[in-house]
Amino acid sequence: MIKLNNISKYYPAGFGKTYVLRNISLEIGEGEFVSIMGPSGSGKSTLLHILGLLEAASEGEYLFMDSPVQKLNEKKRTELHRNAIGFVFQAYHLIDELTVYENIETPLLYKGMKSSERKSKVADILDRFNIVGKKDLFPSQLSGGQQQLVGVARAIVSEPKVIFADEPTGNLHSEQADDIMKLFKELNEKDGVTIVQVTHSEKNAAYGERIIKLKDGWLDV
Amino acid sequence: MLRHHLLSAYRNLKRNKTFSFINIGGLALGIAAFLFILQYIGIETGVNQFHENADRIYRVINVDKNGESWSELEPGFAARFVENFPEIEAASRKDNGITSGVVQNEENDLSFREADIHYVEGNFFEVFSFPILAGNASGLNEPNTVFISKSSALKYFGDSDPINQNLILHNQFGKTIYTVKGVYEDMSYNSDFDMDMAFSLETLKNEANLNGNGWANLNNLDSQFAQTILLLKSNTNVEQLEAKLTAYRESVSREDDGVSFKLQPLTEMHLGASLNDPLPTYGNIKYVYILGAIGLMILLIAWFNYVNLSTANSLKRSVEVGVRKAIGADQKSLLGQFLMQTALVNLIGFLVALVIIILCRPLFNEMIGKDLPLFAHLSPSVWLIGALALLLGTLISGVYAALVSTRFKTVETIKGLAKSGKSGSFLRKSLVVMQFGVSVALIFATVVIYSQLDYLRNKDLGVDAEQMLVIRGPAIYGDNFDSRRNAFLNELASQSMVEKYALSGAVPARFYNFRTNGFTHPGSKPDDKYNSYAFVCTEGEYFDTYGIPLKAGRTFTPEEVRVDWNSNSKVMINETALEYMGFESAQEAMLEGIQWDERHLDIIGVSADYHHLGLQSEIDPIIFYPQQYGQFFSVKLAKGDRKKQLASLGNLYRQYFPGNPFDYSFLEEDFAESLQAEQQYGLVFTTASVLAILIACLGLFGLTMYTVEARIKEIGVRKVLGASVASVVALLSKDFLILVVIALLLATPVTIYLMSNWLSDFPYAIEINGWMVAGVAILALMIAFITVSFQTLKGALMNPGTTLRNE
Ligand SMILES: Nc1ncnc2c1ncn2[C@@H]1O[C@H](COP(=O)(O)OP(=O)(O)O)[C@@H](O)[C@H]1O
Numbered sequence A: 001m002i003k004l005n006n007i008s009k010y011y012p013a014g015f016g017k018t019y020v021l022r023n024i025s026l027e028i029g030e031g032e033f034v035s036i037m038g039p040s041g042s043g044k045s046t047l048l049h050i051l052g053l054l055e056a057a058s059e060g061e062y063l064f065m066d067s068p069v070q071k072l073n074e075k076k077r078t079e080l081h082r083n084a085i086g087f088v089f090q091a092y093h094l095i096d097e098l099t100v101y102e103n104i105e106t107p108l109l110y111k112g113m114k115s116s117e118r119k120s121k122v123a124d125i126l127d128r129f130n131i132v133g134k135k136d137l138f139p140s141q142l143s144g145g146q147q148q149l150v151g152v153a154r155a156i157v158s159e160p161k162v163i164f165a166d167e168p169t170g171n172l173h174s175e176q177a178d179d180i181m182k183l184f185k186e187l188n189e190k191d192g193v194t195i196v197q198v199t200h201s202e203k204n205a206a207y208g209e210r211i212i213k214l215k216d217g218w219l220d221v
Numbered sequence B: 001m002l003r004h005h006l007l008s009a010y011r012n013l014k015r016n017k018t019f020s021f022i023n024i025g026g027l028a029l030g031i032a033a034f035l036f037i038l039q040y041i042g043i044e045t046g047v048n049q050f051h052e053n054a055d056r057i058y059r060v061i062n063v064d065k066n067g068e069s070w071s072e073l074e075p076g077f078a079a080r081f082v083e084n085f086p087e088i089e090a091a092s093r094k095d096n097g098i099t100s101g102v103v104q105n106e107e108n109d110l111s112f113r114e115a116d117i118h119y120v121e122g123n124f125f126e127v128f129s130f131p132i133l134a135g136n137a138s139g140l141n142e143p144n145t146v147f148i149s150k151s152s153a154l155k156y157f158g159d160s161d162p163i164n165q166n167l168i169l170h171n172q173f174g175k176t177i178y179t180v181k182g183v184y185e186d187m188s189y190n191s192d193f194d195m196d197m198a199f200s201l202e203t204l205k206n207e208a209n210l211n212g213n214g215w216a217n218l219n220n221l222d223s224q225f226a227q228t229i230l231l232l233k234s235n236t237n238v239e240q241l242e243a244k245l246t247a248y249r250e251s252v253s254r255e256d257d258g259v260s261f262k263l264q265p266l267t268e269m270h271l272g273a274s275l276n277d278p279l280p281t282y283g284n285i286k287y288v289y290i291l292g293a294i295g296l297m298i299l300l301i302a303w304f305n306y307v308n309l310s311t312a313n314s315l316k317r318s319v320e321v322g323v324r325k326a327i328g329a330d331q332k333s334l335l336g337q338f339l340m341q342t343a344l345v346n347l348i349g350f351l352v353a354l355v356i357i358i359l360c361r362p363l364f365n366e367m368i369g370k371d372l373p374l375f376a377h378l379s380p381s382v383w384l385i386g387a388l389a390l391l392l393g394t395l396i397s398g399v400y401a402a403l404v405s406t407r408f409k410t411v412e413t414i415k416g417l418a419k420s421g422k423s424g425s426f427l428r429k430s431l432v433v434m435q436f437g438v439s440v441a442l443i444f445a446t447v448v449i450y451s452q453l454d455y456l457r458n459k460d461l462g463v464d465a466e467q468m469l470v471i472r473g474p475a476i477y478g479d480n481f482d483s484r485r486n487a488f489l490n491e492l493a494s495q496s497m498v499e500k501y502a503l504s505g506a507v508p509a510r511f512y513n514f515r516t517n518g519f520t521h522p523g524s525k526p527d528d529k530y531n532s533y534a535f536v537c538t539e540g541e542y543f544d545t546y547g548i549p550l551k552a553g554r555t556f557t558p559e560e561v562r563v564d565w566n567s568n569s570k571v572m573i574n575e576t577a578l579e580y581m582g583f584e585s586a587q588e589a590m591l592e593g594i595q596w597d598e599r600h601l602d603i604i605g606v607s608a609d610y611h612h613l614g615l616q617s618e619i620d621p622i623i624f625y626p627q628q629y630g631q632f633f634s635v636k637l638a639k640g641d642r643k644k645q646l647a648s649l650g651n652l653y654r655q656y657f658p659g660n661p662f663d664y665s666f667l668e669e670d671f672a673e674s675l676q677a678e679q680q681y682g683l684v685f686t687t688a689s690v691l692a693i694l695i696a697c698l699g700l701f702g703l704t705m706y707t708v709e710a711r712i713k714e715i716g717v718r719k720v721l722g723a724s725v726a727s728v729v730a731l732l733s734k735d736f737l738i739l740v741v742i743a744l745l746l747a748t749p750v751t752i753y754l755m756s757n758w759l760s761d762f763p764y765a766i767e768i769n770g771w772m773v774a775g776v777a778i779l780a781l782m783i784a785f786i787t788v789s790f791q792t793l794k795g796a797l798m799n800p801g802t803t804l805r806n807e
């Protein structure tokens, strides 16, 4: 599903450039649950953003579902964001002026899904995540854990093939973190969703099947 | 999706209260100003257009060699034109102000002084399309008939049917009985001809009805007192006809004065063809342009706020934009979302504007000097233009705000690395400069207008206007009038509240008896006789009563004012006349006298100059002509209870002149009224500058808020490092105040130029001085500084602990 060949990323710095990622080659198969680990500043987020098509690599080749990402146009990329990719952010990034229900519904709106279909999908998710009672609350009225639950709900409502999660539990207590991790596990096992998460915690990483270690932009094998 | 956009927009506005308040408030004010002015422009451009024959109706205008033009024509031309030029279907005359007098309904003993009444041609209501409510349009063809407006009908006849009832007109042509043959809908803001009664001009054909006023002979080609309007046949070549009419005039005219005829289309009678149209108009196209520009500028200032605050706010919303992109939003739907927000802000602003319009209509009517209904009947094209302008502004400001807000790279926003663009901040600064430039210009203009008004109000007129009551003499005479008048005057003189009084045919602050030429100093050039002199027919007490000193000689004796018009050989003049006539001194003038065509007149006295017509025009050369019993009684009242004084004078007046309305005014108020146009300008510019500066300051307030928010950590660090509150405020305010300074530098010269131009139209004007410039600059800077201070102070006073904690 995901194949990186010698991917590098650098940013201009002064007259030269600083490499954030170097020669990353890796493969993630469909239905895998992978954790990316590494010290702060090692390039984890950058790698995840590249994987999630939010950022382009500077060098190398990236095949997402067998198509070379470098050649995708804006429209195709939006298409993939709508149908194949879900994101979960460390800071949740829910939309403040939308209710829980509306936050979860938004990706379906962008997908152009019919109203009746949307309703049943969102209702299903609310049900599954046990947050029906919170559906009319605004993000500011929720605890962090609840917000991240909504964040995950929003990420999976459009039934993506893969979820990219950047330190999804970084702001949560361990108990809340466990809930999210269990959820990922369940999604991975029951629904066959590929999951790629960045985490600092060995315990969280253990929920996954495989750990990719980064150090100073290099794969740490 | 639309619902989602609307919901997001609505919740966003609700959450960002300051942002919403500033934008909606500013736009509401801006749109209200714009709609008011749009309506005004719509009305002004629609005047006179409703007549069915509007495209075939022309007004004959005289244009002399110097390009001066006027609309009064010798009445004898009308019939001759129709007779000689087949392309003229009909000619219709309307006098220019010789009709006014007292109208009386003897049946129910009602009488009122009427100013807006005219003699018109019998075909008037056939040529024009004023709606007739009763009677037949052709009814005015008979002599001694009158058409009256609906309100006049109510005023004189109440509920009873006015048709075939009689009205008596008492004016300079004596007492004449007219029969009401028609009632028309009140002429209103859509018509330049605005008369309460239309008397048949035909009546004056009868010598007996002229009361000795030979000049008003309808067939004459000597005295100009009637507008002449032509209804042309379709497809007439107007330019050719103008040439033919001018040639005709030359062939019948006694004097070779070089005057030619122009035909002014009825459709251009109100505003002219363009800004440079020299022909006389009823409206003022300059005013229309000025108001239009002001309305648009205020609206622009409000839109600038929207653009500025949206872009300043865009950084705050960048994360939302990034997240939306990450979950599948494309550019189109993001633009849609921001456009929806813009549309919502403008729509709410529009609705609030409607409320403002309803509430502020009286103020607006005062500003334009009209009494407009809430929603005047305007041509759809005006509303279309207005709607298009509003939509276009909404669209442009919305698209720009949307583009700026969605321009960030998703990944940067999510990483919190998004930065506000440099180009955006340059545009923002330019818009602020423009906002304050316009505001400063308007404030400056207001200051100049009021300084000028103040100067005109306080300048010595050379006339004692204080406590000066001017009473209109009776127009309805009745039996034993002379003895009753003498008895009234005796009573008047004996009143303790009357300090002095005088009778005259003309009084200060109103026009002269007339203006005429033909005067020459015995040794003058032949051209001098074309100089025009003002005539004031008066008794001798005029000068003492009005406190006008004599420079030489004496005033008229009671015997001299009794001499009849044609036998009189004595006049007085003012100093300006002395100069005009080319005399070296008053003594010389009194020795030599003056020639008026074939008559020799002795000059018995020279008065000091005074501003008869106020300060709008230069002092005219005046000839005072002795005549008793003028139509004005000027009474210098002792200080006291005005109400009581007026009541007792009114009783006296009614006792001796039964049936006559007791019409009076105070000279001070009459002079003040002559400044009405300037007062109107003052009001318009005050309102406009308050609006402009208010909306601009709202925007500035919002911008400071965002800036302080964005720099709050920097402020915290500075304070930890020991910066004082004052230095932080200075740091934050500096950037904004620089913009205001730039605005001042740009706006001041332009405004000085424009306002000097305005002042140059006044014969007596202030000069724009450094104090005004400094005053406006200090005021603008202070307003801006105070506006900015709310937020900068808040930022500077904030505890660095709070601001730095969430690092
Ligand atoms: N847009 C950028 N420009 C320059 N440097 C960047 C940019 N984004 C990230 N970096 C740098 O790249 C390095 C890796 O960042 P990141 O991928 O966020 O690390 P991690 O998530 O592992 O902490 C950091 O040193 C960071 O400062």
Ligand SMILES: [Mg+2]
Residues within 6 Å of the ligand: A044, A045, A046
């Ligand atoms: Mg990171």
